[in-house]
Amino acid sequence: MTTTRGLRERDDSITMLTAYDAPTAAIVDEAGIDVVLVGDSMGNAALGYDSTLPVTFDEVASRTAAVARATEDALVVADMPFLSFGVDEAESVRNAGRLLKEANADAVKIESGPHTVDVTRRMTEVGIPVMAHLGLTPQHVNRLGGYTRQGTDEDAAEEIIDLAGTHADAGTFALVLEHVPANLAGAVTEALDIPTIGIGAGPDCDGQVLVINDAVGLGEWSPPFAKQFGDVRGEMVDAVEAYEAAVTSGEFPAEEHSHVEEDLGDLY
Ligand SMILES: Nc1nc(=O)c2c([nH]1)NC[C@@H]1CN(c3ccc(C(=O)N[C@@H](CCC(=O)O)C(=O)O)cc3)CN21
Ligand SMILES: CC(C)C(=O)C(=O)O
Numbered sequence: 102m103t104t105t106r107g108l109r110e111r112d113d114s115i116t117m118l119t120a121y122d123a124p125t126a127a128i129v130d131e132a133g134i135d136v137v138l139v140g141d142s143m144g145n146a147a148l149g150y151d152s153t154l155p156v157t158f159d160e161v162a163s164r165t166a167a168v169a170r171a172t173e174d175a176l177v178v179a180d181m182p183f184l185s186f187g188v189d190e191a192e193s194v195r196n197a198g199r200l201l202k203e204a205n206a207d208a209v210k211i212e213s214g215p216h217t218v219d220v221t222r223r224m225t226e227v228g229i230p231v232m233a234h235l236g237l238t239p240q241h242v243n244r245l246g247g248y249t250r251q252g253t254d255e256d257a258a259e260e261i262i263d264l265a266g267t268h269a270d271a272g273t274f275a276l277v278l279e280h281v282p283a284n285l286a287g288a289v290t291e292a293l294d295i296p297t298i299g300i301g302a303g304p305d306c307d308g309q310v311l312v313i314n315d316a317v318g319l320g321e322w323s324p325p326f327a328k329q330f331g332d333v334r335g336e337m338v339d340a341v342e343a344y345e346a347a348v349t350s351g352e353f354p355a356e357e358h359s360h361v362e363e364d365l366g367d368l369y
């Protein structure tokens with residue numbers, strides 16, 4: 102069992118991947134991945150939206166429950182969707198708690214900023230482990246003006262280092278750093294006692310995370326910092342085309358996929 106404490110104490114790199122359904126979670130878990138993130142990236146990667154903003158609390162809760170049912174060893178982290186936290190502190194803590202209580206998550210992740218320090222502390226105080234997320238925070242795409250690199254000048258880098266510190270002090274057990282310079286991520290990692298997990302943040306984080314679609318080659322598009330470790334889309338295209346051809350040609354179902362009963366009477 103991976104625990105939030107265990108992540109802090111390990112020596113080799115932490116591995117994290119997203120999963121949005123039970124079969125994918127089972128594969129990720131059996132491969133020995135440490136953390137399964139039920140990311141709000143499900144908006145793009147599983148639900149057909151063109152951003153993460155439309156993803157609802159119920160969508161994340163339902164997918165988290167499915168992932169938790171299929172996961173034995175990995176830590177299950179539920180990503181709190183846009184507006185399910187950050188508007189009202191009590192509502193944010195209740196929503197986070199429901200992801201543990203009803204959906205069986207082990208922890209939540211929230212896209213962090215100056216406004217999430219107090220709510221992070223409150224969640225931690227009531228017993229909800231919180232993973233912070235700094236750098237590119239896709240729920241802020243409309244304010245940021247695109248999915249651009251973050252922390253690219255001295256002031257912006259300084260702000261990320263400060264927020265990393267205040268969130269660590271507020272009790273977060275780990276920090277995701279997204280689409281920031283490798284040397285900034287290295288400096289944040291050096292400065293913090295909690296582990297950093299990078300995506301587009303270079304090799305000097307304590308761990309790495311990717312969206313599962315990007316890692317296995319399922320999507321039609323992936324961000325510039327992702328690497329494809331397989332061609333699942335190609336495999337599925339081949340299998341679906343082979344099925345289509347076999348049915349239209351009459352080759353499927355064959356005798357071994359069918360059965361005949363002798364005692365159905367004369368009508369059949
Ligand atoms: N499949 C998938 N993978 C992800 O990593 C991911 C999602 N979906 N959905 C939610 C967010 C969005 N992310 C993104 C999306 C686009 C870029 C990107 O294309 N960046 C370019 C262009 C930036 C711009 O000018 O708008 C870059 O060069 O930084 C990066 C991260 C990361 N997240
Ligand atoms: C990319 C990761 C960190 C994420 O937030 C997500 O998948 O939603």
Ligand SMILES: [Mg+2]
Nearest residue numbers: 140141142180
């Ligand atoms: Mg997310």
